[in-house]
Amino acid sequence: MEAKANGPTQKSGRVIDGPTNPMVTPLLTDLYQFTMAYAYWKAGKHNERAVFDLYFRKNPFGGEFTVFAGLEECIKLIANFKLTDEEIAFVRESLPGSCEEGFFEYLKEVDCSDVEVYAISEGTVVFPKVPLLRVEGPVAVVQLLETPVLNLVNFASLVATNAARHRLVAGKSKMLLEFGLRRAQGPDGALSASKYCYIGGFDATSNVAAGRLFGIPLRGTHSHAFVSSFMSPDEILDRSLCSSDGSTSCEDFVSLVQSWLNKIQWSKSLSGIFGETNQSELAAFMSYALAFPKNFLALVDTYDVMRSGVPNFCAVALALNDLGYKAVGIRLDSGDLAYLSSEARKIFLTIEKEFGLPGFGKTSITASNDLNEETLDALNKQGHEVDCYGIGTYLVTCYSQAALGCVFKLVEINNQPRIKLSEDLTKVSIPCKKRCYRLYGKEGYSLVDIMTGENEPCPKVGERILCRHPFNESKRAYVVPKRVEELLKCYWPGKSGKVREELPAFKDIRDHCIKQLEQMRADHMRRLNPTPYKVSVSTKLYDFIHFLWLNEAPVGELQ
Ligand SMILES: Nc1ncnc2c1ncn2[C@@H]1O[C@H](COP(=O)(O)OP(=O)(O)OP(=O)(O)O)[C@@H](O)[C@H]1O
Ligand SMILES: O=P(O)(O)OC[C@H]1O[C@H](OP(=O)(O)OP(=O)(O)O)[C@H](O)[C@@H]1O
Ligand SMILES: O=C(O)c1cccnc1
Numbered sequence: 001m002e003a004k005a006n007g008p009t010q011k012s013g014r015v016i017d018g019p020t021n022p023m024v025t026p027l028l029t030d031l032y033q034f035t036m037a038y039a040y041w042k043a044g045k046h047n048e049r050a051v052f053d054l055y056f057r058k059n060p061f062g063g064e065f066t067v068f069a070g071l072e073e074c075i076k077l078i079a080n081f082k083l084t085d086e087e088i089a090f091v092r093e094s095l096p097g098s099c100e101e102g103f104f105e106y107l108k109e110v111d112c113s114d115v116e117v118y119a120i121s122e123g124t125v126v127f128p129k130v131p132l133l134r135v136e137g138p139v140a141v142v143q144l145l146e147t148p149v150l151n152l153v154n155f156a157s158l159v160a161t162n163a164a165r166h167r168l169v170a171g172k173s174k175m176l177l178e179f180g181l182r183r184a185q186g187p188d189g190a191l192s193a194s195k196y197c198y199i200g201g202f203d204a205t206s207n208v209a210a211g212r213l214f215g216i217p218l219r220g221t222h223s224h225a226f227v228s229s230f231m232s233p234d235e236i237l238d239r240s241l242c243s244s245d246g247s248t249s250c251e252d253f254v255s256l257v258q259s260w261l262n263k264i265q266w267s268k269s270l271s272g273i274f275g276e277t278n279q280s281e282l283a284a285f286m287s288y289a290l291a292f293p294k295n296f297l298a299l300v301d302t303y304d305v306m307r308s309g310v311p312n313f314c315a316v317a318l319a320l321n322d323l324g325y326k327a328v329g330i331r332l333d334s335g336d337l338a339y340l341s342s343e344a345r346k347i348f349l350t351i352e353k354e355f356g357l358p359g360f361g362k363t364s365i366t367a368s369n370d371l372n373e374e375t376l377d378a379l380n381k382q383g384h385e386v387d388c389y390g391i392g393t394y395l396v397t398c399y400s401q402a403a404l405g406c407v408f409k410l411v412e413i414n415n416q417p418r419i420k421l422s423e424d425l426t427k428v429s430i431p432c433k434k435r436c437y438r439l440y441g442k443e444g445y446s447l448v449d450i451m452t453g454e455n456e457p458c459p460k461v462g463e464r465i466l467c468r469h470p471f472n473e474s475k476r477a478y479v480v481p482k483r484v485e486e487l488l489k490c491y492w493p494g495k496s497g498k499v500r501e502e503l504p505a506f507k508d509i510r511d512h513c514i515k516q517l518e519q520m521r522a523d524h525m526r527r528l529n530p531t532p533y534k535v536s537v538s539t540k541l542y543d544f545i546h547f548l549w550l551n552e553a554p555v556g557e558l559q
């Protein structure tokens with residue numbers, strides 16, 4: 001998926017390429033956006049100035065935080081938003097024949113040069129109800145953007161949050177590899193998962209295309225097929241291996257490995273742990289070591305981890321050590337990963353001691369096989385010796401929650417605030433074009449997010465401000481912020497003349513995300529019964545919401 005290189009710049013800054021996925025075009029929207037655009041146009045309303053907020057109502061995965069991702073792709077869409085003649089012809093075919101030609105002439109002129117986008121920085125930890133994006137512009141154009149921006153933010157934020165949650169359970173010191181390509185929801189699901197899992201704190205991916213497109217570090221081991229494809233060491237014809245410094249050459253690496261296997265088989269401290277190991281597995285390991293002497297990592301669970309895989313790995317590692325190479329480690333892909341990793345570690349430590357190989361006890365252990373937050377948590381509770389996790393299916397498919405549920409709601413038109421009412425309080429929208437702030441306390445943690453009307457004064461450091469729950473009158477608190485951060489920044493200025501926020505480099509988004517997660521209060525982040533983070537509105541906005549609510553809600557009549 002090559003990026004289309006064109007695109008306007010708006011005011012300052014670099015040219016913004018087209019979306020990463022070329023399927024992201026103005027047609028990647030719901031039909032009703034075009035029918036509404038026609039109806040707006042027919043009513044002469046299409047250029048009325050509308051403000052929409054993009055937000056979600058509930059944090060995913062039973063947690064109390066979300067990582068915001070997908071902004072860069074939204075801006076790439078907006079910066080390059082223009083329908084081609086072929087696309088307009090298709091829209092014409094798709095709408096009823098009664099639609100007037102003037103509308104299609106109008107579509108030719110449609111772009112986002114008069115659209116303003118304010119957004120929270122990508123990678124920021126965010127909370128329900130606070131707008132992640134505020135999109136303002138001609139109502140028909142902004143309406144067309146609703147579906148694609150929701151599409152670009154929903155999965156990106158969900159999977160980045162999932163990755164962040166896996167990182168939190170695994171701990172900072174573990175290596176996390178994303179292995180999901182084969183199980184992801186199609187090519188875009190896979191590439192997006194690789195991209196946003198990296199932002200959420202994974203270290204690397206097995207997805208080569210994602211490595212190329214985004215510069216994500218690539219990592220991988222080998223599969224059971226490689227191990228079981230070998231029948232015997234006799235298959236290995238070229239058995240020579242140069243030492244790591246090139247000073248000597250071992251003519252028969254296979255014999256060297258066999259002699260080490262004998263030694264460990266009969267060593268005092270390991271005697272009785274294993275007898276004959278599987279020779280076809282050994283052949284596979286030797287072949288892999290001959291191909292990659294500096295990066296030897298073996299999948300040890302094809303036949304029997306403790307009786308074959310681990311001893312075979314150790315024999316090859318010891319032979320490599322004779323030639324000055326350091327084996328990387330093993331991968332476990334089945335069985336009790338807590339038990340097997342601990343047993344494997346004991347063998348590595350025994351070998352370090354018995355054969356005087358400093359550092360061998362620290363040989364890396366990778367675990368994979370249907371891992372998820374729960375299994376990582378269970379492993380932690382049991383005690384284990386895993387250094388690195390390879391995680392696929394549960395991570396990239398977001399198995400425990402299918403969608404984030406971001407919505408895009410009209411909050412103002414022609415300077416008139418709008419509200420969407422619902423029996424369900426969580427579904428009542430917060431009207432008005434708003435400003436959003438994060439208020440920090442004296443310990444450096446963020447205390448609360450607060451939304452205010454556009455023209456209200458900004459909360460000030462050291463000045464007491466009343467933060468109110470948007471819908472619950474009795475929930476309110478005074479805050480004296482030690483630091484105030486404005487959350488929504490101008491990422492696409494339209495015709496406003498404002499300076500556009502530069503899109504940060506991919507690695508900077510990841511660093512920002514990791515820093516944000518580290519700065520959160522632990523009780524908001526814990527897995528079990530996390531404390532909800534407070535999202536509030538100013539008194540003025542609170543009063544206005546409730547005034548508008550009463551104004552719009554019809555009064556019932558009791559009979
Ligand atoms: N110590 C452990 N505690 C909790 N869960 C574990 C532990 N070790 C492994 N698991 C998980 O248990 C599940 C075991 O999977 P499964 O029942 O398919 O067996 P398996 O080990 O894959 O066997 P095989 O592939 O040989 O049939 C996996 O999801 C794995 O992540
Ligand atoms: O388990 P996941 O989290 O999805 O991680 C990726 C899995 O993909 C590979 O094998 P695959 O599942 O294709 O085959 P296997 O389960 O039979 O080893 C790998 O060995 C992992 O088990
Ligand atoms: O490199 C690996 O070990 C790998 C890659 C993808 C899926 N499973 C394992």
Ligand SMILES: [Mg+2]
Binds near residue numbers: 369370
């Ligand atoms: Mg599997």
